[in-house]
Amino acid sequence: MSLTGKTAAELGALLAAGEVSAVEVAQAHLDRIAEVDGRVHAFLHVGAESALEQARSVDARRAAGEELGPLAGVPIAHKDVFTTVDMPTTAGSKILEGYRPPYDATVTTRLREAGLVILGKTNLDEFAMGSSTENSAYGPTCNPWDLGRIPGGSSGGSSAAVASYQAPLSTGTDTGGSIRQPAAVTGIVGMKPTYGGSSRYGLIAFASSLDTPGPFARNVLDAALLHEAFSGHDVMDSTSIHAAVPPVVEAARQGDIAGLRVGVVKEFAGEGYQRGVLARFQEAVDLLESLGAKVVELSCPSFTYALPAYYLIAPSEASSNLARFDGMRYGLRVGDDGTRSAEEVMALTRAAGFGPEVKRRIMLGTYALSSGYYDAYYGSAQKVRTLIARDFEAAFHQVDVLVSPTTPTTAFPIGERADDPMAMYLADLCTIPANLAGNAAISVPCGLADEDGLPVGLQIMAPVLGDDRCYRVGAAVEKALRDRWGGPLLKEAPAL
Amino acid sequence: MTTTRTAMPYDEALERFEPVLGLETHVELGTASKMFCGCPTAFGAPPNTHVCPVCLALPGALPVANDKAIESTIRIGLALNCTIAEWCRMARKNYFYPDMPKNYQISQYDEPLCTDGYLDVEVDGKTVRIEIERVHLEEDTGKSTHVGGATGRIQGADYSIVDYNRAGIPLVEIVTKPVPGTDRLAPEVAKAYVTELRELMRALGVSDVRMEEGSLRCDVNVSLMPRGSSEWGTRTETKNVNSLRSVERAVRGEIERQAAILADGGRIVQETRHFHEDTGVTTSGRSKEEAQDYRYFPEPDLLPIAPSPEWVEELRAGLPELPSLRRRRLQDEWGVSDLDMAAMHNAGAIELVEATVGQGVPAADARKWWMGELARRANESGTPLAELPITPEQIARVVELVASGALNDKLARQVLEGVLAGEGTPDEVVEARGLRIVSDEGELSSIIDQVLAANADAVEKVRSGKIAAAGALVGGVMKASRGKADAARARELILEKLGVSG
Numbered sequence: 001m002s003l004t005g006k007t008a009a010e011l012g013a014l015l016a017a018g019e020v021s022a023v024e025v026a027q028a029h030l031d032r033i034a035e036v037d038g039r040v041h042a043f044l045h046v047g048a049e050s051a052l053e054q055a056r057s058v059d060a061r062r063a064a065g066e067e068l069g070p071l072a073g074v075p076i077a078h079k080d081v082f083t084t085v086d087m088p089t090t091a092g093s094k095i096l097e098g099y100r101p102p103y104d105a106t107v108t109t110r111l112r113e114a115g116l117v118i119l120g121k122t123n124l125d126e127f128a129m130g131s132s133t134e135n136s137a138y139g140p141t142c143n144p145w146d147l148g149r150i151p152g153g154s155s156g157g158s159s160a161a162v163a164s165y166q167a168p169l170s171t172g173t174d175t176g177g178s179i180r181q182p183a184a185v186t187g188i189v190g191m192k193p194t195y196g197g198s199s200r201y202g203l204i205a206f207a208s209s210l211d212t213p214g215p216f217a218r219n220v221l222d223a224a225l226l227h228e229a230f231s232g233h234d235v236m237d238s239t240s241i242h243a244a245v246p247p248v249v250e251a252a253r254q255g256d257i258a259g260l261r262v263g264v265v266k267e268f269a270g271e272g273y274q275r276g277v278l279a280r281f282q283e284a285v286d287l288l289e290s291l292g293a294k295v296v297e298l299s300c301p302s303f304t305y306a307l308p309a310y311y312l313i314a315p316s317e318a319s320s321n322l323a324r325f326d327g328m329r330y331g332l333r334v335g336d337d338g339t340r341s342a343e344e345v346m347a348l349t350r351a352a353g354f355g356p357e358v359k360r361r362i363m364l365g366t367y368a369l370s371s372g373y374y375d376a377y378y379g380s381a382q383k384v385r386t387l388i389a390r391d392f393e394a395a396f397h398q399v400d401v402l403v404s405p406t407t408p409t410t411a412f413p414i415g416e417r418a419d420d421p422m423a424m425y426l427a428d429l430c431t432i433p434a435n436l437a438g439n440a441a442i443s444v445p446c447g448l449a450d451e452d453g454l455p456v457g458l459q460i461m462a463p464v465l466g467d468d469r470c471y472r473v474g475a476a477v478e479k480a481l482r483d484r485w486g487g488p489l490l491k492e493a494p495a496l
Numbered sequence: 497m498t499t500t501r502t503a504m505p506y507d508e509a510l511e512r513f514e515p516v517l518g519l520e521t522h523v524e525l526g527t528a529s530k531m532f533c534g535c536p537t538a539f540g541a542p543p544n545t546h547v548c549p550v551c552l553a554l555p556g557a558l559p560v561a562n563d564k565a566i567e568s569t570i571r572i573g574l575a576l577n578c579t580i581a582e583w584c585r586m587a588r589k590n591y592f593y594p595d596m597p598k599n600y601q602i603s604q605y606d607e608p609l610c611t612d613g614y615l616d617v618e619v620d621g622k623t624v625r626i627e628i629e630r631v632h633l634e635e636d637t638g639k640s641t642h643v644g645g646a647t648g649r650i651q652g653a654d655y656s657i658v659d660y661n662r663a664g665i666p667l668v669e670i671v672t673k674p675v676p677g678t679d680r681l682a683p684e685v686a687k688a689y690v691t692e693l694r695e696l697m698r699a700l701g702v703s704d705v706r707m708e709e710g711s712l713r714c715d716v717n718v719s720l721m722p723r724g725s726s727e728w729g730t731r732t733e734t735k736n737v738n739s740l741r742s743v744e745r746a747v748r749g750e751i752e753r754q755a756a757i758l759a760d761g762g763r764i765v766q767e768t769r770h771f772h773e774d775t776g777v778t779t780s781g782r783s784k785e786e787a788q789d790y791r792y793f794p795e796p797d798l799l800p801i802a803p804s805p806e807w808v809e810e811l812r813a814g815l816p817e818l819p820s821l822r823r824r825r826l827q828d829e830w831g832v833s834d835l836d837m838a839a840m841h842n843a844g845a846i847e848l849v850e851a852t853v854g855q856g857v858p859a860a861d862a863r864k865w866w867m868g869e870l871a872r873r874a875n876e877s878g879t880p881l882a883e884l885p886i887t888p889e890q891i892a893r894v895v896e897l898v899a900s901g902a903l904n905d906k907l908a909r910q911v912l913e914g915v916l917a918g919e920g921t922p923d924e925v926v927e928a929r930g931l932r933i934v935s936d937e938g939e940l941s942s943i944i945d946q947v948l949a950a951n952a953d954a955v956e957k958v959r960s961g962k963i964a965a966a967g968a969l970v971g972g973v974m975k976a977s978r979g980k981a982d983a984a985r986a987r988e989l990i991l992e993k994l995g996v997s998g
Binding site for chain 1: 549552553554555556557558559560561588590592594597598599600656658787789791792793796797798799
């Protein structure tokens with residue numbers, strides 16, 4: 001098998017054994033990018049030179065006998081919402097076109113420290129607002145399973161890069177499902193860690209109380225290795241948790257679920273759910289039972305209000321977080337011709353620099369925080385958030401994990417929902433509750449929908465700091481399904 | 497820009513109206529680093545050198561709260577007799593302005609760290625209790641300079657430049673409740689409050705409270721109500737009040753301005769006004785009638801602040817002696833009157849006298865020099881007493897020289913003059929100017945002989961029993977010796993030589 005077909009763990013082993021060099025591995029992936037990314041458009045920026053430079057440095061360190069981590073020399077695609085000193089960072093927005101940050105995000109720093117070779121920066125919905133990457137100012141990314149369909153979003157460039165073998169690993173951020181939904185619709189693994197489990201420093205903020213960096217990979221173990229590499233407390237992020245990273249790699253290696261109590265959330269089914277999605281989900285539940293898990297159905301009634309609460313809280317925070325993009329200190333500046341006031345330049349810059357979805361959310365959030373509306377909107381949404389956390393808490397008294405389909409439907413065609421924000425927002429129906437409560441949740445592939453032959457994801461939700469449970473259950477499902485399928489789901493994807 | 501309308505004379509204004517005050521004071525904390533990042537806070541660095549991704553609000557940067565600033569705020573709250581919140585949050589105050597990098601200020605809204613306190617101030621021998629509404633913690637903005645306009649304000653400027661060194665410096669806001677009942681003492685009460693607050697901050701060691709550098713800034717709210725009314729009038733908020741004297745002037749000026757408008761049947765506009773240091777008048781700023789909506793919400797990038805009761809008690813126990821109590825103690829120790837103590841307080845002499853007494857000088861002597869000769873000098877040159885180029889140690893040395901008989905008061909004043917003129921230490925000045933008292937009996941005796949010979953009339957009067965006339969002879973000796981004679985000894989010798997007993 002070619003180097004690009006290998007998993008991160010396999011590449012790590014080959015590199016450690018000296019059977020391949022990091023430069024060879026990086027070059028193989030750069031060649032793959034050159035071959036297919038013209039069609040996929042996963043990358044906004046490919047840093048061939050800096051990638052090879054990092055690869056050479058890893059090879060040199062290894063040659064010098066340095067002890068390196070399990071992912072040293074393994075390539076990675078990095079979501080373009082994390083700052084990088086050696087590559088532009090745009091957050092998918094015109095307002096940051098060509099912006100070069102003077103500092104690395106903590107996640108970036110930890111990737112570098114782990115010896116991961118950053119191939120480039122991946123496409124995303126502008127400021128991570130969206131479920132399809134169609135909101136990128138730089139054009140959409142295509143789903144490797146069907147180039148006419150969306151790869152999910154907002155981390156669609158990262159999911160597509162991994163699903164099309166341009167990188168074995170990628171980073172994403174999940175605010176309302178932006179890792180799990182793209183993973184589900186491209187047939188790969190995507191994990192949203194516990195909120196605060198991974199640092200937000202240098203992650204360009206969308207909604208501060210929800211944003212969570214997490215990994216993409218083609219299998220559960222690789223995701224766990226990457227999760228471990230960049231997670232853990234960071235003094236630069238006050239909301240990062242003072243706790244050891246849960247034993248995710250060990251859990252991914254074990255994958256034993258005998259006696260595990262699994263809860264099926266009653267609210268995540270019915271109208272709006274694609275038939276093939278529900279069929280694959282039911283099979284996954286049956287599979288868990290056959291592997292020795294005890295499955296019960298339970299109700300989380302407040303989850304019904306998660307979507308509207310999310311669309312008040314996230315835009316409210318965004319309206320404030322995005323205020324800094326005013327053309328005064330960096331990024332785009334429009335109308336500064338010596339006659340206009342600072343206020344006018346700010347307004348012109350923001351009018352030209354932000355896309356329609358970003359403007360929509362800034363307006364939504366500004367309205368929700370306005371005096372006289374605050375209690376009814378932002379205040380109520382925060383109460384819903386508390387109720388959702390209580391529902392989770394009650395559920396986790398009865399079960400160890402909760403499961404649901406990751407998304408109600410498979411990947412939809414590019415353009416289908418672009419003019420219908422409400423339809424677009426429904427893509428995150430099942431993923432949002434875990435964001436509002438800060439829980440850990442993963443999406444693993446669970447088959448193809450009969451009606452369109454496109455991937456379906458199984459979402460496994462665990463309590464706060466129960467990230468290892470996601471990996472344990474994910475690994476068990478992955479192993480059983482691969483045995484059934486005779487290999488990974490991705491082998492069903494059309495060759496690019 | 498609208499300038500002040502006619503003002504009603506203060507006395508008349510007070511006959512017809514009763515003022516209600518409110519004061520909002522901002523104190524920049526003297527922490528080593530900024531509120532949410534590691535940048536230094538030192539004043540006066542070249543523009544935009546104390547900045548980093550966090551205080552410039554670069555994409556992705558996050559705040560981390562400065563624990564020392566939280567501690568200082570709690571100590572201020574305790575010193576102001578406030579209740580300390582067991583749990584509270586920072587909040588974002590959203591508005592666009594180029595000197596605020598994030599376009600929101602991290603502040604506190606409905607959950608301030610300290611609430612419901614008071615500060616007692618003395619005015620005219622009367623204690624006035626100023627109730628404190630809240631003390632909260634926030635971050636400072638950058639500093640805008642508007643270039644090219646006539647007023648130095650943004651309206652009419654050609655362009656503006658911004659220095660972000662100040663952006664993110666921890667700022668404590670202290671807000672009083674409305675202060676009614678100060679009557680005609682309103683300006684003095686306002687000044688006394690800010691003065692007392694400033695001393696409190698110094699005693700706590702939380703800020704250098706330099707009004708001229710902006711590390712203590714005061715907004716003065718004033719409203720008037722007609723005598724006999726109990727319904728408060730519309731208030732204005734005067735900003736840019738940069739000295740203690742200006743606090744007093746701003747209150748007085750605003751009372752006079754509002755009284756003139758109200759007496760004309762006019763209406764006070766709720767607005768921000770700007771105080772002009774040079775003219776003492778205020779001009780209209782932003783109207784507050786259409787209140788800006790700051791869309792406050794709890795800051796999601798920071799954890800709540802939850803000071804444990806044990807820690808708060810530890811901080812309370814560690815508070816220094818507060819200025820008013822200290823003044824009372826010193827007054828007792830020094831045995832001075834209320835009036836003298838108030839005079840020393842107003843002249844900024846208390847620390848200096850205390851330090852001089854600390855050098856072993858009797859309190860009366862220390863007070864005499866600082867409040868006499870030196871206060872006069874400071875007044876003449878318009879310098880604060882503490883900034884005269886002379887130290888309590890040097891005063892102590894002068895007092896010692898007087899006590900030992902090496903100097904008299906007149907010579908001592910010349911020594912002080914020399915020290916102030918930069919001629920060196922007291923001993924060096926005595927040496928260089930040759931100011932030691934003439935204690936050589938032979939020399940003194942010959943000076944006396946010359947004086948007696950030249951003043952036959954006075955000599956005759958003394959001989960005939962008019963001993964008081966000896967004063968003129970002593971004066972003559974002092975003059976002839978250019979003040980260096982020991983006057984008491986000279987008198988003894990004169991009487992001895994003339995054969996009369998004193």
